[in-house]
Amino acid sequence: xxxxxxxxxxxxxxxxxxxxxxxxxxxxxxxxxxxxxxxxxxxxxxxxxxxxxxxxxxxxxxxxxxxxxxxxxxxxxxxxxxxxxxxxxxxxxxxxxxxxxxxxxxxxxxxxxxxxxxxxxxxxxxxxxxxxxxxxxxxxxxxxxxxxxxxxxxxxxxxxxxxxxxxxxxxxxxxxxxxxxxxxxxxxxxxxxxxxxxxxxxxxxxxxxxxxxxxxxxxxxxxxxxxxxxxxx
Numbered sequence: 001x002x003x004x005x006x007x008x009x010x011x012x013x014x015x016x017x018x019x020x021x022x023x024x025x026x027x028x029x030x031x032x033x034x035x036x037x038x039x040x041x042x043x044x045x046x047x048x049x050x051x052x053x054x055x056x057x058x059x060x061x062x063x064x065x066x067x068x069x070x071x072x073x074x075x076x077x078x079x080x081x082x083x084x085x086x087x088x089x090x091x092x093x094x095x096x097x098x099x100x101x102x103x104x105x106x107x108x109x110x111x112x113x114x115x116x117x118x119x120x121x122x123x124x125x126x127x128x129x130x131x132x133x134x135x136x137x138x139x140x141x142x143x144x145x146x147x148x149x150x151x152x153x154x155x156x157x158x159x160x161x162x163x164x165x166x167x168x169x170x171x172x173x174x175x176x177x178x179x180x181x182x183x184x185x186x187x188x189x190x191x192x193x194x195x196x197x198x199x200x201x202x203x204x205x206x207x208x209x210x211x212x213x214x215x216x217x218x219x220x221x222x223x224x225x226x227x228x229x230x231x232x233x
Contacts, residue, residue, distance in 0.1 A: 019044030054106035063099030157205035175212025
């Protein structure tokens with residue numbers, strides 16, 4: 001569950017060398033999507049090519065890059081991403097000394113579902129939702145997936161809850177979080193991650209004196225899917 005402790009991970013996180021220092025880790029390998037974390041150094045690789053049989057979303061955790069196919073391209077800054085078309089080569093050119101990437105690649109015999117979003121910059125300027133003092137910004141939302149940037153104020157915690165159908169992939173981007181999941185506590189530091197299955201009770205809490213941020217990927221999107229757990233007095 002915690003990428004810093006592979007023994008706690010529900011899936012193995014093998015590292016694949018992309019260069020002497022550049023690495024790719026497979027974080028999550030679900031039946032319908034796979035999530036990669038890549039650290040790429042410009043001195044070793046000025047550009048990378050991506051080609052997937054299904055829709056895939058490329059999200060920049062850190063750095064700057066330019067993503068393109070044969071027809072069109074888009075510049076991406078930190079916390080921005082773009083969908084790429086299936087069965088087409090895409091080139092990612094580094095515009096900073098290094099980049100940290102998260103790639104969500106659909107698996108299986110799935111029809112394309114991000115048609116109108118291909119190579120369009122998806123950023124947190126999208127719809128903003130406020131739940132108490134926790135700020136949730138939707139980066140991208142399609143029929144089968146929702147990607148949100150969540151900002152927690154100092155020592156803030158969400159209510160204990162579960163999702164009826166949605167699975168939630170959580171990655172800490174800034175600061176430390178405590179994840180309570182089925183009465184077990186997990187520490188999430190920067191770029192640590194966890195997968196919360198449907199119907200699992202969980203609560204995320206910011207452990208810092210300042211603001212912390214995390215990325216949440218929901219599949220399917222949690223529309224009217226969140227159920228609060230009320231403790232009996």
